[in-house]
Amino acid sequence: GQSLEQPSEVTAVEGAIVQINCTYQTSGFYGLSWYQQHDGGAPTFLSYNALDGLEETGRFSSFLSRSDSYGYLLLQELQMKDSASYFCAVRGVVDSSYKLIFGSGTRLLVRP
Amino acid sequence: DAGITQSPRHKVTETGTPVTLRCHQTENHRYMYWYRQDPGHGLRLIHYSYGVKDTDKGEVSDGYSVSRSKTEDFLLTLESATSSQTSVYFCAISDSIHEQFFGPGTRLTVL
Numbered sequence: 001g002q003s004l005e006q007p008s009e010v011t012a013v014e015g016a017i018v019q020i021n022c023t024y025q026t027s028g029f030y031g032l033s034w035y036q037q038h039d040g041g042a043p044t045f046l047s048y049n050a051l052d053g054l055e056e057t058g059r060f061s062s063f064l065s066r067s068d069s070y071g072y073l074l075l076q077e078l079q080m081k082d083s084a085s086y087f088c089a090v091r092g093v094v095d096s097s098y099k100l101i102f103g104s105g106t107r108l109l110v111r112p
Numbered sequence: 113d114a115g116i117t118q119s120p121r122h123k124v125t126e127t128g129t130p131v132t133l134r135c136h137q138t139e140n141h142r143y144m145y146w147y148r149q150d151p152g153h154g155l156r157l158i159h160y161s162y163g164v165k166d167t168d169k170g171e172v173s174d175g176y177s178v179s180r181s182k183t184e185d186f187l188l189t190l191e192s193a194t195s196s197q198t199s200v201y202f203c204a205i206s207d208s209i210h211e212q213f214f215g216p217g218t219r220l221t222v223l
Binding site for chain 1 (some may be wrong): 201
């Protein structure tokens with residue numbers, strides 16, 4: 001089967017850097033995605049890693065290590081608007097090639 | 113933003129009544145998904161479709177059925193609603209699977 005683990009809550013200060021970790025177990029592996037969801041809103045896609053290494057998109061970066069079944073989302077120069085929930089999601093191979101399995105989410109609170 | 117709408121946006125119904133939620137897309141994406149989201153559980157997949165009339169179960173499919181008779185519409189039906197199905201329901205569309213575009217959600221309350 002598939003499972004993902006991520007911290008339930010993280011708090012950081014405006015302007016700081018925060019890292020949200022995600023470890024996964026899956027039968028086969030296509031890639032790791034990250035989504036952001038503000039309270040009352042819909043999830044929105046942030047990034048996708050299929051290969052090892054760091055992918056950067058503006059203030060957000062995502063990292064993947066397939067050998068460690070581990071990834072993280074890095075948010076730099078935190079802003080108040082970054083307060084949201086962040087979900088990692090994995091696309092497996094066996095029995096799940098058409099779908100994503102989501103983690104339970106990490107609630108990020110950015111303080112002034 | 114992807115053209116995806118859900119209807120209704122809010123619904124209150126009584127236990128035992130049938131309920132149908134509609135997801136409509138204008139993007140011609142191949143894959144469509146129904147998720148439910150409850151506090152502490154993240155997004156859980158109910159059913160998904162990988163083409164017209166091609167559907168499969170997700171992790172929480174009991175009590176739900178789906179239909180996709182054309183590319184743009186994906187219907188989720190609760191045959192006999194129960195209080196445990198009170199939730200926020202999201203539809204999503206995708207061509208790549210890993211990048212999904214979500215609709216605004218439907219808040220369903222079953223009394």
